Amino acid sequence: MYLLTYDHSVEGFFSAVFEAYERKLKNVVIRKQGLPMVLFTDGMRRVSTNPRKAERVYVKLKALMGELGIQKIIYSLLTEEELCEGYIFDVIKYALANPKVNVMKDMSHPSVLKLAQYTKSVHREKHRMEAFVRFKLTCDDIYYADIEPDFNVLPIIAKHFKSRYQDQKWLIFDQKRSYGIYYDLYKLEIIQMKFNRQYNREEGLEMLKKDEPLYQSLWRTYYAQTNIRLRKNMRLHLLHVPKRYWKYLTEKIPEY
Amino acid sequence: MNFERITEKLSILADAAKYDVSCASSGSKRNNKDKGLGNATGMGICHSYTEDGRCVSLLKILLTNVCIFDCAYCVTRKSNDIKRAAFTVQEVVDLTINFYRRNYIEGLFLSSGIFKSADTTMERLVQVAKKLRLEENFNGYIHLKSIPGASDELMHEAGLYADRLSVNLELPTEEGLKLLAPDKNRQDMIDPMNFVKNEILVYNDEKKRFKKTPKFAPGGQSTQMIIGATPETDLQIIHTANHFYKDFNLKRVYYSGYVPVANDSRLPSLQSQVPMLRENRLYQADWLMRFYGFKADEILDPKQPFLELDVDPKLGWALRNLHFFPINIQNADIEMILRIPGVGIKSAWKIIGGRKFSKLNADHLKKMGVALNRAKHFISFSNSLQNLQTLHHQNLKEIILKTINSKYEEHYQPQLALF
Numbered sequence: 001m002y003l004l005t006y007d008h009s010v011e012g013f014f015s016a017v018f019e020a021y022e023r024k025l026k027n028v029v030i031r032k033q034g035l036p037m038v039l040f041t042d043g044m045r046r047v048s049t050n051p052r053k054a055e056r057v058y059v060k061l062k063a064l065m066g067e068l069g070i071q072k073i074i075y076s077l078l079t080e081e082e083l084c085e086g087y088i089f090d091v092i093k094y095a096l097a098n099p100k101v102n103v104m105k106d107m108s109h110p111s112v113l114k115l116a117q118y119t120k121s122v123h124r125e126k127h128r129m130e131a132f133v134r135f136k137l138t139c140d141d142i143y144y145a146d147i148e149p150d151f152n153v154l155p156i157i158a159k160h161f162k163s164r165y166q167d168q169k170w171l172i173f174d175q176k177r178s179y180g181i182y183y184d185l186y187k188l189e190i191i192q193m194k195f196n197r198q199y200n201r202e203e204g205l206e207m208l209k210k211d212e213p214l215y216q217s218l219w220r221t222y223y224a225q226t227n228i229r230l231r232k233n234m235r236l237h238l239l240h241v242p243k244r245y246w247k248y249l250t251e252k253i254p255e256y
Numbered sequence: 257m258n259f260e261r262i263t264e265k266l267s268i269l270a271d272a273a274k275y276d277v278s279c280a281s282s283g284s285k286r287n288n289k290d291k292g293l294g295n296a297t298g299m300g301i302c303h304s305y306t307e308d309g310r311c312v313s314l315l316k317i318l319l320t321n322v323c324i325f326d327c328a329y330c331v332t333r334k335s336n337d338i339k340r341a342a343f344t345v346q347e348v349v350d351l352t353i354n355f356y357r358r359n360y361i362e363g364l365f366l367s368s369g370i371f372k373s374a375d376t377t378m379e380r381l382v383q384v385a386k387k388l389r390l391e392e393n394f395n396g397y398i399h400l401k402s403i404p405g406a407s408d409e410l411m412h413e414a415g416l417y418a419d420r421l422s423v424n425l426e427l428p429t430e431e432g433l434k435l436l437a438p439d440k441n442r443q444d445m446i447d448p449m450n451f452v453k454n455e456i457l458v459y460n461d462e463k464k465r466f467k468k469t470p471k472f473a474p475g476g477q478s479t480q481m482i483i484g485a486t487p488e489t490d491l492q493i494i495h496t497a498n499h500f501y502k503d504f505n506l507k508r509v510y511y512s513g514y515v516p517v518a519n520d521s522r523l524p525s526l527q528s529q530v531p532m533l534r535e536n537r538l539y540q541a542d543w544l545m546r547f548y549g550f551k552a553d554e555i556l557d558p559k560q561p562f563l564e565l566d567v568d569p570k571l572g573w574a575l576r577n578l579h580f581f582p583i584n585i586q587n588a589d590i591e592m593i594l595r596i597p598g599v600g601i602k603s604a605w606k607i608i609g610g611r612k613f614s615k616l617n618a619d620h621l622k623k624m625g626v627a628l629n630r631a632k633h634f635i636s637f638s639n640s641l642q643n644l645q646t647l648h649h650q651n652l653k654e655i656i657l658k659t660i661n662s663k664y665e666e667h668y669q670p671q672l673a674l675f
């Protein structure tokens with residue numbers, strides 16, 4: 001077996017795929033850098049990310065499996081799962097070996113099916129984040145939100161927020177992965193920040209616009225009033241809003 | 257802003273609006289124009305869920321709960337001794353904008369008690385929508401309630417600014433309405449619905465010729481019926497729904513299990529349960545009509561005018577029509593695949609795609625999301641006869657029921673005990 005490692009980026013992964021074919025390597029395994037070592041006999045290589053090579057792979061795959069197919073590959077990478085590259089590479093090999101058909105439609109192929117499942121999970125998380133982001137208006141007139149999604153979906157939700165909130169500055173920050181996306185009324189920008197200690201709610205209050213806590217409180221009032229107690233169904237409720245998301249949901253956080 | 261006063265109003269007017277079950281923000285595409293605020297993506301997003309498990313997508317409030325009518329099933333009815341409140345137009349606009357900017361909601365669903373006349377009320381609702389669109393450049397979702405009896409001119413204006421309009425039929429039949437809402441008459445509800453339907457047709461026609469025709473209620477119309485307040489059968493309900501889907505091009509019919517709000521001899525008692533399972537079965541039947549190609553009289557017939565509570569309507573149909581089965585998964589048409597219990601729309605299409613590549617077996621189907629515990633009795637595979645023995649088993653229903661865990665089981669048990 002031959003091990004290729006890459007830098008966790010989509011471009012890095014495509015560069016690795018390129019090298020696997022360029023060097024005609026047999027039994028290739030592609031893994032993220034920095035993961036625990038596995039025993040390999042035929043050697044290993046740290047692939048350096050190369051936009052030109054990545055682009056060629058991207059174009060080729062898109063021609064073979066269409067927009068939706070390539071989207072499945074990218075979504076699967078966003079799961080950040082340790083073994084996802086194995087299934088993805090498997091599908092890529094399958095596609096390259098069968099250029100006449102769109103193999104993504106072959107749901108009887110285990111790796112194709114796996115990618116469909118990954119895509120579904122990432123898609124659901126994307127949808128959830130588009131729903132669960134809760135902006136707070138800060139003193140400097142930026143609508144700010146923290147998130148901690150299960151998968152790395154920030155890059156694929158930014159577009160939604162950009163088309164919706166065009167006349168307000170906003171920043172969505174992924175606390176788990178320590179980066180955010182900022183919209184300055186013109187363009188999107190990636191922002192890296194390290195918070196050096198745990199988030200403190202009372203201190204955070206000083207950063208907020210005066211009316212902000214009032215609107216949060218109105219939202220909580222609304223949320224409580226719109227519930228019909230006679231129909232209470234917590235099982236269904238938790239299915240839709242699992243507890244791990246409550247941390248940043250205004251309606252689930254007690255009043256200041 | 258007098259924050260305490262607004263909180264009190266919001267509290268009263270959200271509470272009064274919550275019995276309208278519709279909260280959908282789907283079916284309308286509206287782009288964010290000129291760098292304004294908001295858009296409607298066509299999909300609709302549930303931003304949260306209440307503890308009763310319902311989607312929170314829109315700020316759903318009444319403009320006022322002052323009402324001159326006395327509909328027995330409604331908390332807002334004139335004779336009910338409750339606190340009354342009213343928002344100003346500007347207050348509703350401010351709340352909507354501020355909630356929307358924080359990504360709490362997809363938009364506004366505004367309804368109202370009839371506080372003076374139908375037209376005065378409708379006019380005020382239209383003002384809110386107009387202000388949001390023209391002054392705030394708000395492109396999020398707006399659903400306005402059409403007030404029965406409102407004039408055509410007002411309905412026309414409403415359609416220019418709202419994404420969706422709805423008139424609640426309230427009760428599935430005219431007799432029910434006469435009994436519980438003597439101030440209302442069905443024709444007053446149907447007139448604005450008819451007007452809006454025709455305007456939408458005119459709009460669709462004009463759009464083909466002039467690209468710039470202003471939008472008119474792009475999300476269409478919907479309505480709601482209260483279930484279980486009056487003795488209508490499911491057959492009557494389904495036929496009413498079917499009639500409105502067909503003749504009024506409605507996007508959705510909502511079924512709202514009656515939540516007891518009044519001590520009135522015409523109504524189920526205050527202690528009665530909300531008929532949630534029945535409501536769920538009606539929604540399932542509704543889906544079968546809209547997406548699975550079933551006709552109303554296939555789902556129910558006069559001999560059996562109520563939906564079975566222990567099996568879903570699709571399984572019920574299959575059990576009554578065993579002669580259509582087993583269905584060969586490898587070559588049956590999509591229409592028939594859709595009729596297999598346990599096969600949803602998505603898995604049906606996966607079957608169609610996957611069978612081009614290989615002969616499908618039970619394992620494939622399972623991975624495609626098919627509920628095999630139900631489906632397996634109704635399917636035949638190309639090269640095996642495995643499950644055929646059970647299909648004509650006289651206890652097939654019991655065999656299947658043992659393998660299903662209904663999410664409504666908890667509700668189902670106590671209801672059974674009543675028989």
Ligand code: SF4
Binds near residue numbers: 323331333368437
């Ligand atoms: S007119 Fe509407 S708000 Fe007034 S009592 Fe009847 S249903 Fe309730």
